Amino acid sequence: MSTHGEPHRSAGADPELVLINGQAGSMSPLDRGLHFGDGVFETIACRDGRARFLALHLERLASGCERLKIPIRDLGAIREEVTRAVSGLESALIKLIVTRGPAAQRGYAWSGRETATRVLLRYRWPQEDTSAWTRGVRVRVAAMRLGENPALAGMKHLNRLEQVLARAEVPVTEAAELLLFGTSGRLVSGAMSNVFMVREGRLLTPRLDSCGVAGVMRRVVIREAARAGVVAEEGDLYERDLQSASEVFLTNARIGIWPVAMLDARALGPGPVTQQLQTLISPLLESPADA
Amino acid sequence: MSTHGEPHRSAGADPELVLINGQAGSMSPLDRGLHFGDGVFETIACRDGRARFLALHLERLASGCERLKIPIRDLGAIREEVTRAVSGLESALIKLIVTRGPAAQRGYAWSGRETATRVLLRYRWPQEDTSAWTRGVRVRVAAMRLGENPALAGMKHLNRLEQVLARAEVPVTEAAELLLFGTSGRLVSGAMSNVFMVREGRLLTPRLDSCGVAGVMRRVVIREAARAGVVAEEGDLYERDLQSASEVFLTNARIGIWPVAMLDARALGPGPVTQQLQTLISPLLESPADA
Numbered sequence: 001m002s003t004h005g006e007p008h009r010s011a012g013a014d015p016e017l018v019l020i021n022g023q024a025g026s027m028s029p030l031d032r033g034l035h036f037g038d039g040v041f042e043t044i045a046c047r048d049g050r051a052r053f054l055a056l057h058l059e060r061l062a063s064g065c066e067r068l069k070i071p072i073r074d075l076g077a078i079r080e081e082v083t084r085a086v087s088g089l090e091s092a093l094i095k096l097i098v099t100r101g102p103a104a105q106r107g108y109a110w111s112g113r114e115t116a117t118r119v120l121l122r123y124r125w126p127q128e129d130t131s132a133w134t135r136g137v138r139v140r141v142a143a144m145r146l147g148e149n150p151a152l153a154g155m156k157h158l159n160r161l162e163q164v165l166a167r168a169e170v171p172v173t174e175a176a177e178l179l180l181f182g183t184s185g186r187l188v189s190g191a192m193s194n195v196f197m198v199r200e201g202r203l204l205t206p207r208l209d210s211c212g213v214a215g216v217m218r219r220v221v222i223r224e225a226a227r228a229g230v231v232a233e234e235g236d237l238y239e240r241d242l243q244s245a246s247e248v249f250l251t252n253a254r255i256g257i258w259p260v261a262m263l264d265a266r267a268l269g270p271g272p273v274t275q276q277l278q279t280l281i282s283p284l285l286e287s288p289a290d291a
Numbered sequence: 292m293s294t295h296g297e298p299h300r301s302a303g304a305d306p307e308l309v310l311i312n313g314q315a316g317s318m319s320p321l322d323r324g325l326h327f328g329d330g331v332f333e334t335i336a337c338r339d340g341r342a343r344f345l346a347l348h349l350e351r352l353a354s355g356c357e358r359l360k361i362p363i364r365d366l367g368a369i370r371e372e373v374t375r376a377v378s379g380l381e382s383a384l385i386k387l388i389v390t391r392g393p394a395a396q397r398g399y400a401w402s403g404r405e406t407a408t409r410v411l412l413r414y415r416w417p418q419e420d421t422s423a424w425t426r427g428v429r430v431r432v433a434a435m436r437l438g439e440n441p442a443l444a445g446m447k448h449l450n451r452l453e454q455v456l457a458r459a460e461v462p463v464t465e466a467a468e469l470l471l472f473g474t475s476g477r478l479v480s481g482a483m484s485n486v487f488m489v490r491e492g493r494l495l496t497p498r499l500d501s502c503g504v505a506g507v508m509r510r511v512v513i514r515e516a517a518r519a520g521v522v523a524e525e526g527d528l529y530e531r532d533l534q535s536a537s538e539v540f541l542t543n544a545r546i547g548i549w550p551v552a553m554l555d556a557r558a559l560g561p562g563p564v565t566q567q568l569q570t571l572i573s574p575l576l577e578s579p580a581d582a
Binding site: 013014015018020025027028030031032033036037038041068093097099103104105109110119126144146147148149151152157158159160161162164165166168183191211 | 305317322323384394395396417438439442448449451455463
């Protein structure tokens with residue numbers, strides 16, 4: 001049962017477990033996560049009582065905190081907390097947020113005296129339409145373009161208003177995902193996923209050095225493809241690349257790989273490379289090892 | 292006394308009053324303000340028991356919420372809350388945050404069933420070095436460039452990680468403010484202020500249609516300058532414009548106008564236009580009317 005249920009919220013949407021710094025509780029209204037989005041997060045898929053790719057998630061979390069100079073005293077404690085939270089559960093989603101903590105002073109500058117806040121939310125696995133994996137999903141290109149800033153690129157930070165606005169362009173019932181370009185015209189990602197394409201037999205995915213989130217599933221797909229002898233090339237990809245792709249697919253920690261069946265008005269459907277990669281990662285998703 | 296005091300925090304940094312939706316309390320860890328920065332804020336300077344330019348602050352707040360489609364049911368109630376919070380005080384700073392509220396579902400999409408969260412924080416007026424107003428401040432150009440996105444431009448939203456990182460480039464003791472350019476090479480603003488310059492006798496300030504916050508004090512300065520027959524031109528300004536300016540000054544709700552005395556290694560100091568504008572706005576700062 002939810003610890004934060006309100007009448008207007010459907011039960012499935014509320015987390016079953018909420019821990020703030022390891023305990024039940026609520027957030028300080030002074031938290032810099034709220035004031036500035038000064039922090040990072042992870043969404044971790046859990047199956048068979050284990051958190052999928054936990055080591056990769058924690059590595060990215062630590063890397064983001066290091067870039068933001070948010071000191072995490074004990075990554076091991078976070079690992080144990082996640083492990084404990086999902087133990088014995090058939091499936092769950094963990095959202096982990098780490099912020100710089102309650103402000104020690106007014107304004108943007110941090111003092112170094114802040115103590116990071118850790119929020120763990122455990123959600124039930126959402127109801128799924130399995131046809132997303134097998135037949136693919138409808139995707140639209142968002143009208144909004146993402147601002148580009150190498151200082152933030154790759155990080156899963158808490159400044160996500162662009163994703164919120166992009167997602168609001170089209171109802172979920174009409175598009176499972178929105179594809180986003182940056183202001184320079186380069187393809188970046190989906191609102192909640194990374195994107196790959198197959199063009200003239202090559203597997204391509206956007207570089208993430210000026211924008212976007214370096215997804216854990218993106219990393220897994222690149223790694224597993226390489227093990228199977230398929231090189232995923234990271235590069236600058238434009239509208240014309242997307243339009244001439246024979247296959248397009250999306251990745252994130254929860255969905256694994258979703259083929260794009262329909263890109264705006266163009267029918268695509270699952271192609272052979274996409275299906276090969278699905279076959280490669282499928283065992284890792286169903287019976288997760290540590291990383 | 293603070294309601295959120297912790298031993299490591301200096302008393303002056305903590306708010307004296309914290310209201311969440313009009314009451315003492317704490318934040319839901321599900322708030323979309325925390326998860327995505329899905330909200331807006333205002334920093335309102337108060338003198339003689341009155342909130343300076345309150346109507347302008349509320350207008351911008353409402354405009355930001357409208358752009359984000361965050362429904363505010365009762366702007367009048369917010370006005371009353373602010374008015375009550377500062378009544379009888381010689382000086383105070385109010386920070387007002389409005390978010391889309393606790394998430395009604397997972398993910399970036401909002402459902403429309405969310406109820407906005409309103410946070411009011413009242414701080415003591417910070418100790419001031421009055422020489423900032425009279426002699427000016429030292430300012431540095433930040434190395435980091437701001438991402439540009441017209442969908443967010445002008446709004447005082449909660450995605451402020453760029454400002455946090457820019458401010459961290461140089462200690463406050465070495466630079467009172469950092470000036471920021473966008474990725475296109477256009478000057479945007481300071482990290483916490485708007486910027487104006489005088490070049491060949493013209494008063495210039497960056498357009499804010501691709502980036503930046505449309506400051507209330509910026510608006511007041513443009514308005515008061517116009518009343519005195521000085522037209523502030525909004526336009527695209529580049530590094531060369533800044534370097535050839537004879538005067539540069541900063542504005543925000545708290546500081547009013549700060550002349551830039553030193554821009555990186557170049558001495559500037561308060562010039563005649565800056566001082567004229569200071570004289571014009573000074574009565575409005577000291578004895579605030581409603582707007």
